[in-house]
Amino acid sequence: MILKRYINREILRTSVAILTILILIFISSRFIKYIQLAVDGTISSGAVFSLVGLQVPAITGFLLPLSFFIAVLMVLGRLYSESEMAVIKSVGVGDSDLAKNILPVAIFLAVTASILSFWLNPWANYEAKKLRAEERAEARFGAFSPGRFQENSAKNGVLFVESKTDDGEIRDLFVVSGIGPESTQLEIKVAASGRLWKGSDIENNPADTGSDELDIKEKNFIVLQDGVNYSLDLLKNRWSLTEYESYFMQTEKEAVGEIELPTKSLSTIELFKLSGPDEWAEIHWRLSAPISILILCYMAVPLARTQPRKGKFSRLFPAIMVYMVYALLLMNSRKLIETGKIPELLGFWWIHGLALLFTVWSFRNIRRNKKHNKKSNNKANEMLNNQGKE
Structure with missing residues (x-):
């Protein structure tokens, strides 16, 4: 229990730190974009922070699996590099046990990602769309560009x-x-x-x-x-x-009129009612964040394994490349579902299946290497004993 609390606390703390940094990086580009629109008179200055704030849930849901994955790699990598993992393994804690110890924080983050994907993100997208429509209507009344002829209402x-x-x-x-x-x-x-x-x-x-x-x-x-x-x-x-x-x-201000909502602004219940290719692609996309967090919880354990003398970031780059392949397959498959090239019910399940197969293969590869190293060590010990007897 002490080990479980220690690892989960470190992973959660590192995940929050990484997520905060990534959100600030991503949100800065949006902030610059909205500032430019405010300077041009397309939106009011008061709407800038509102629009930026409404972008945070979508960015958080997108970056949460990556932040958790990197956090697990960094925490376990530090344990390996500082030889703490050798002590942990000596008391009978294997790689599968490590993954089970990490599972509570993974479930917590998966639930958080589900709330973001199924409720908060659609609401934020709708409010952002509505605010932009109101700002466009207000612009006819409130925006005058000096030095340009403009048509009246x-x-x-x-x-x-x-x-x-x-x-x-x-x-x-x-x-x-x-x-x-x-x-x-x-x-x-x-x-x-x-x-x-x-x-x-x-x-x-x-x-x-x-x-x-x-x-x-x-x-x-x-x-x-x-x-x-x-x-x-x-x-x-x-x-x-x-x-x-x-x-x-x-x-007169321009009437806001009826807002045409994209699929990402629709509630999950409305998506199931419509059940078109675009709606199914959005459903699978919303499911992908919580499912991928649970898969990455197990995938990160073998990928973080490193030698004690190597640095704690030695396996970080190849592991992130594996994640990038996983994420790119999800993003490209979404377009294929929308165009009808992938069956709607199949969705992303085949990608999650490939990720699980890769995880199982990684665990088996570690066990195979352990057996091979054990046999090599036994042979070396036998040779040393024979030489000593001679």
């Missing part, structure tokens, strides 16, 4: 902004509306400055719009300041000119 005019300050104020604004064959009135607005104002922020109303408060909360406005409004009645062919200090121009 009614698609009957254009808007041009010369510059935009860091606090959101726009300078030298030019708006044309009423363009089209069915239009009866053409309007041109020129303003020295302006800014966006949401009707929901009624406490910070910059001026009286003359509308009911409840009506204002449902609308969004562009507030133009120090400008001139030129209006042309196309039917009467008559111009009118209005100078103003503040002018409220209503603008």
Whole structure:
């Protein structure tokens, strides 16, 4: 029990450390991507951390088997290199016993991976998809690219902004509306400055719009300041000119509409109901993380075996190559299931079967080597005894 607690504690601690480092590496690229989208005005700055946070469950579920596998290799490799494993083996603990001792932490991580795969990841993917749709709808109202002509929400005019300050104020604004064959009135607005104002922020109303408060909360406005409004009645062919200090121009956000969800955003129950090739590929992918953790628990034990004089990382690279083959087979088979080249029910089971066969072969190879070494040692001892008698 002491050995079991010691090994499981070390493996769990190492797994968490490795997983944290890998998550930070993977999430940094996503963070840079979302920062660039925020700079371009595609998403708001407040959505950056929300989108990054929603990526964490998927990245964690993907990296959890690898982190556990590396942790087992490092912990057992250290025991071999520091000759602690020789003491452990001397009290009758074999390789299969080591794997059984590691099994509790493997089961704990497999349950964690199941929660991530079957519940948390689909929810996070759905929320991320929903947030991106809301940000795209908000971008029409909140994003102005200086120096570019942009079409208005009614698609009957254009808007041009010369510059935009860091606090959101726009300078030298030019708006044309009423363009089209069915239009009866053409309007041109020129303003020295302006800014966006949401009707929901009624406490910070910059001026009286003359509308009911409840009506204002449902609308969004562009507030133009120090400008001139030129209006042309196309039917009467008559111009009118209005100078103003503040002018409220209503603008509408793009409707979010129905979100088209990919299979990775669907719940597991919905995947079983649909039962198409894409859905079966996603089901097998969600099953692969907890199943692979249990297989890697046994696979890592023979792969971590090394000589006492060698370093604790001497078997790390070849073992990771074995894992990469396993992971690449899973990823490529997912595409084959989606295209119908692999039967849906077969899925990844043949890959897990190959991994189990490799694990069994590794254990048998160790036992074979032990028997061979034992015979060699016996022959050497016999020769030494015969020489001593002579």
